[in-house]
Amino acid sequence: MNRKQLKEKLGSLGVDPHAYSLSGGLPNEQYVLSEEPNEQWGVYYSERGQKTGLKNFDSESSACYFFLDKITRDLSIKLK
Numbered sequence: 001m002n003r004k005q006l007k008e009k010l011g012s013l014g015v016d017p018h019a020y021s022l023s024g025g026l027p028n029e030q031y032v033l034s035e036e037p038n039e040q041w042g043v044y045y046s047e048r049g050q051k052t053g054l055k056n057f058d059s060e061s062s063a064c065y066f067f068l069d070k071i072t073r074d075l076s077i078k079l080k
Contacts, residue, residue: 001064003033009068019077020067026051031074033067035060043067 001009003022010020021027024034026046034042036056041063044054057063071077 001061001068003060003064006033006064006068010071013072015071015077020071021046031067031071033063043070 007022010017018030020031020033022033024032024042026032026049029047030045032042032044032046032051034044036042039058041057041060042051042054043057043063043066044051046052055066057066
């Protein structure tokens with residue numbers, strides 16, 4: 001899975017697009033998928049300019065699957 005496929009999957013599940021960012025950064029109160037230096041990928045929750053629960057992956061696919069699992073298990077995220 002890549003970021004494009006992940007975005008499509010999140011859309012089909014009805015995940016609020018304001019609940020996440022697939023382009024990195026430090027948005028307020030969002031799950032984030034980020035391409036990191038050295039061909040790494042990071043998944044974290046961004047809150048008040050801080051990365052919380054950062055987990056790094058060696059592949060985009062692994063990060064995307066982890067991201068999908070993480071965000072769909074969060075009961076505060078509204079799904080269809």
